[in-house]
Amino acid sequence: MALTGVLRPGHVAIRVLDLEAALKHYVGVIGLTEIARDASGRVFLKAWDEADHHSVVLREADEAGMDYMGWRVASEAELKRLAADVEKSGLATDFAWIPAGEHPATGERFRFTIPTGHVMELYAHKDIVGCSAGYTNPDPLPDGLHGLAPSRFDHCLLYGDDLDGTVKLFIDVLGFSLAEQVLAGPDKLMIGAFLTCSNKAHDVAFIRQPVKNKFHHASFQLDNEHEILRAADTLSRNKVSIDIGPTRHGITRGATIYFFDPSGNRNEVFSGGYIYYPDKPTITWTDDNLGPAIFYHDRKINDAFLTVYT
Numbered sequence: 001m002a003l004t005g006v007l008r009p010g011h012v013a014i015r016v017l018d019l020e021a022a023l024k025h026y027v028g029v030i031g032l033t034e035i036a037r038d039a040s041g042r043v044f045l046k047a048w049d050e051a052d053h054h055s056v057v058l059r060e061a062d063e064a065g066m067d068y069m070g071w072r073v074a075s076e077a078e079l080k081r082l083a084a085d086v087e088k089s090g091l092a093t094d095f096a097w098i099p100a101g102e103h104p105a106t107g108e109r110f111r112f113t114i115p116t117g118h119v120m121e122l123y124a125h126k127d128i129v130g131c132s133a134g135y136t137n138p139d140p141l142p143d144g145l146h147g148l149a150p151s152r153f154d155h156c157l158l159y160g161d162d163l164d165g166t167v168k169l170f171i172d173v174l175g176f177s178l179a180e181q182v183l184a185g186p187d188k189l190m191i192g193a194f195l196t197c198s199n200k201a202h203d204v205a206f207i208r209q210p211v212k213n214k215f216h217h218a219s220f221q222l223d224n225e226h227e228i229l230r231a232a233d234t235l236s237r238n239k240v241s242i243d244i245g246p247t248r249h250g251i252t253r254g255a256t257i258y259f260f261d262p263s264g265n266r267n268e269v270f271s272g273g274y275i276y277y278p279d280k281p282t283i284t285w286t287d288d289n290l291g292p293a294i295f296y297h298d299r300k301i302n303d304a305f306l307t308v309y310t
Helices: 019-031 074-091 164-174 224-239 288-296 303-307
Strands: 008-017 033-037 042-045 056-062 065-073 093-098 109-113 119-123 152-160 177-184 189-196 205-210 214-221 242-247 256-262 267-271 283-286
Touching: 008 152, 008 214, 019 033, 019 042, 019 056, 065 074, 065 152, 065 214, 074 109, 074 119, 074 164, 164 177, 164 189, 164 205, 177 242, 177 288, 224 242, 224 256, 224 267, 242 303, 267 288, 283 288
Parallel strands: 008 056, 065 119, 152 205, 177 283, 214 267
Antiparallel strands: 008 065, 033 042, 042 056, 093 109, 109 119, 152 214, 177 189, 189 205, 242 256, 256 267
């Protein structure tokens, strides 16, 4: 299908308490590659099959969590159009244009705060530095992969209060589709939304919680369920704190394992999921089946998964 408007997740900026410990985790264990550092001390990373300059930004701070999530749009014209649409929607606040070069190798970015309190930004340009396998007669996998070796940054799950306003903004203004939803009670209150701008089962997800601007996890893509199992071995060998898994989601149908970085930020490696097309009906889950919806094999949710976030 022809993709226009917002194309995909482009980057996530994560706050960590100890930058060097974080780098040992994100580079040494997860297997990302450090690409650059800037004068403020931020570190820019990418996964092996990503063409763009970076997809993960680490910043040392006093509090863990997510600074913002960035979205690649189709063109400079689309960036201007979407920025204008976001501003006039009445569904976002704190608009700002971030100048080109504030992220290395990146054009100007339009930043705004959504109703759940999370900061999002749109951009149309980031330098292509190439993937590790190359683009002419490439092998399926490059030499030198290490750690979990995800191919890309895949999605985020975020917690916030005004789920209705955020879903309306993403669907009506930014052009996303609602792939799956979780409804609660006789009034069928939406408590979970899984949104896609592509043909993936989700590019971002939101859970309704009485908080603003909370970060549940950043997820990285692996090829298959065997790699998820191998990831569990690698995490255990490196004494990484595992939240839950390996297991499978009912929502999205993907295989998963959740774990924590040294600052307490939750990470996920994820594989599988169905192909989404715009004419696919929204899948609905009800709160009495929340266990298998989230963890299909165990059919129950551990308390930490719902209550621990940064």
